[in-house]
Amino acid sequence: MRKTPLNAWHREAGARMVDFGGWEMPLHYGSQVEEHHAVRRDAGVFDVSHMRVVDLRGSEARAFLRRALANDVARLAAPGKALYSCMLDQHGGVLDDLIAYFFREDFFRLVVNASTADKDLAWLRSLRERWGSDVQVESRDDLALVAIQGPRARERFWQAMPELRAATEPLAPFSAALVADVMVARTGYTGEDGFEVALPATRAAALWKALVAAGARPCGLGARDTLRLEAGMNLYGQDMDENVTPLDAGLAWTVDLASARDFLGKEALLAQGQRRELLGLVLLEAGGVLRAHQEVLADGRRVGEITSGTYSPTLARSIALARLERGIAPGATVQVDVRGKRLAARVSKPSFVRRGQSLIPTEEAP
Amino acid sequence: MKLPHDLRYTESHEWARRESDGSVSIGITDHAQEQLGDIVFVEAPLPGRKVKAGEAVGVVESVKAASDIYAPLSGEIVAANLELASAPEKVNQDAFAAWMYRIKPDDPAAVDRLLDAAAYEKSASA
Numbered sequence: 193m194r195k196t197p198l199n200a201w202h203r204e205a206g207a208r209m210v211d212f213g214g215w216e217m218p219l220h221y222g223s224q225v226e227e228h229h230a231v232r233r234d235a236g237v238f239d240v241s242h243m244r245v246v247d248l249r250g251s252e253a254r255a256f257l258r259r260a261l262a263n264d265v266a267r268l269a270a271p272g273k274a275l276y277s278c279m280l281d282q283h284g285g286v287l288d289d290l291i292a293y294f295f296r297e298d299f300f301r302l303v304v305n306a307s308t309a310d311k312d313l314a315w316l317r318s319l320r321e322r323w324g325s326d327v328q329v330e331s332r333d334d335l336a337l338v339a340i341q342g343p344r345a346r347e348r349f350w351q352a353m354p355e356l357r358a359a360t361e362p363l364a365p366f367s368a369a370l371v372a373d374v375m376v377a378r379t380g381y382t383g384e385d386g387f388e389v390a391l392p393a394t395r396a397a398a399l400w401k402a403l404v405a406a407g408a409r410p411c412g413l414g415a416r417d418t419l420r421l422e423a424g425m426n427l428y429g430q431d432m433d434e435n436v437t438p439l440d441a442g443l444a445w446t447v448d449l450a451s452a453r454d455f456l457g458k459e460a461l462l463a464q465g466q467r468r469e470l471l472g473l474v475l476l477e478a479g480g481v482l483r484a485h486q487e488v489l490a491d492g493r494r495v496g497e498i499t500s501g502t503y504s505p506t507l508a509r510s511i512a513l514a515r516l517e518r519g520i521a522p523g524a525t526v527q528v529d530v531r532g533k534r535l536a537a538r539v540s541k542p543s544f545v546r547r548g549q550s551l552i553p554t555e556e557a558p
Numbered sequence: 559m560k561l562p563h564d565l566r567y568t569e570s571h572e573w574a575r576r577e578s579d580g581s582v583s584i585g586i587t588d589h590a591q592e593q594l595g596d597i598v599f600v601e602a603p604l605p606g607r608k609v610k611a612g613e614a615v616g617v618v619e620s621v622k623a624a625s626d627i628y629a630p631l632s633g634e635i636v637a638a639n640l641e642l643a644s645a646p647e648k649v650n651q652d653a654f655a656a657w658m659y660r661i662k663p664d665d666p667a668a669v670d671r672l673l674d675a676a677a678y679e680k681s682a683s684a
Contacts, residue, residue: 208595220595223595224596225596225621478599478643479601480599480601481598481599481619502621503599503619531617
C-alpha cells in the first residue's frame with residue numbers, strides 16, 4: 193500500500209488506518225463524530241496527500257485546458273484564481289472532478305482525485321499528443337497536501353505559519369497564493385472556511401505538527417466524508433463516474449454549454465441533455481441510516497437510488513444524496529428502502545450544512 | 559482487548575450474561591464497537607418474539623456501516639433496552655454495560671456452551 197509522508201505520525205497518534213484506493217490512510221483517530229464537530233466548530237486538519245497535484249506548463253496551457261475541461265478556465269483571469277471542473281470523455285462521462293488553478297499563462301495546476309490520478313495523467317498526455325499542444329504534463333509526486341478547515345482554521349494556520357500570513361490573509365474564497373514552493377488555497381471539501389496547502393513532502397510533518405500544536409484537531413477520512421456530504425459535495429466514484437454525465441450528477445452549474453467553446457464531451461451532453469437529478473434526502477423517521485444503493489420510491493414506484501448516505505453529526509439525523517428521476521423536486525416526500533423497511537424522507541437541495549448552519553427547513557430540524 | 563471473564567461470547571461478536579431471573583442479556587463486544595466506530599442507531603428485537611440461535615434479530619448502525627445482531631441462543635425475547643434507541647452512543651462508551659435485549663433461552667444450559675473469554679479472544683484476533 194502507498195503511504196503519505198505523514199503515515200508514521202498517524203500510526204503514532206493511534207489512527208485507525210484503512211486502504212483507500214491503494215493508499216493507507218487514517219479513517220479516524222478515535223471518534224469520527226468528534227472530529228466532524230471540531231471542523232464545524234473550530235478547526236480540523238486532514239492529510240490529503242493521496243490526492244495528486246498535476247502541473248501543466250507551456251505556452252498553450254490555457255488553450256489545452258479550455259478543450260480538456262467542461263468548465264471554462266477562461267474565467268480564471270487573475271493569477272491564483274481557482275475553478276472547480278469535471279473532465280469528461282467523448283461520451284460526456286465524468287473521468288474526474290478537479291480544481292484548476294491559474295498562476296501564469298504558461299503555468300496551470302490541477303489537483304485531482306487519488307483513485308483516478310494515474311488514469312488522468314495518461315488521459316491528459318494522450319490529449320496533448322492528439323492535439324499537438326505545447327504543454328507539459330507533470331505529476332508532482334514530490335508534494336504533500338494538507339487541508340485545514342473550520343471557522344478558526346485560517347487563524348490557527350497563521351498561528352502555526354506566521355511567515356505565510358501576509359501572503360494568505362488577502363486570499364478570497366477559491367483563490368490561492370504560491371509562496372516559493374508552498375501553495376496555499378482558500379478551498380476545501382467541508383463547507384467551512386479554511387485552506388488547502390500543497391508543499392514539499394519533506395516539510396509536511398513540520399507543517400502538520402505546527403497545526404496540531406496551534407490547536408487544529410487531526411481528522412480522518414471518515415469525518416471528511418460526513419462533512420462533504422453535509423455540504424452536498426459529490427464524491428467521485430460514488431456520486432458520479434464515467435457512466436454518469438455532470439448534468440445527471442447535479443453539476444450542470446460547472447458545465448459551460450452556453451458559449452461557443454468546444455470541449456471534450458460537449459457534443460454528447462448537448463445530444464443527451466439532462467436525464468436525472470442529484471438531490472438531497474433527509475430521513476424523517478427513526479429506523480436506520482440512509483446508505484448508498486438503497487432504493488428510493490415515490491407512491492410505491494422506484495424513482496432512483498441513493499448514491500451516498502450517512503448519519504449527519506451536525507443535524508443528528510440521516511442524510512443522503514440520491515439520483516432521481518427528473519420532475520422530483522425539493523419538498524417532495526419519498527420512501528427509502530432501508531433494509532426492507534420503507535422509511536419516509538424529504539427531498540431537499542443537495543446541501544445540508546454550510547458554515548456550521550443547517551440549511552434544511554426548520555420544521556425538519558431535530 | 560477489554561473482555562470480562564464472567565461473560566460468554568459468540569464468533570459474531572455478541573456477549574451474553576446470565577441474569578438472576580434466568581434470562582440472558584445480549585450486547586455487542588467492546589471489540590465490535592471499536593470496529594464499527596461511532597454508533598448512531600440500535601434496533602433491538604421486540605419482547606414476545608421467538609428466535610432461533612444464529613438468527614439475525616437486530617441491527618447496529620455506525621456512521622460507517624450497518625451490522626446485524628444475532629441471537630446466540632434459541633428462545634423468547636423478554637426485554638429490549640429502549641434507552642439505546644435515544645442514546646446509541648452508550649454502546650461506544652461501555653459495550654458490556656449496554657445490553658441490547660434479553661432472551662429467555664429454551665435450554666438454560668445452552669449459554670454455557672457459548673465461547674468463553676479466551677476462546678472469543680482467539681476467534682476475534684484470528
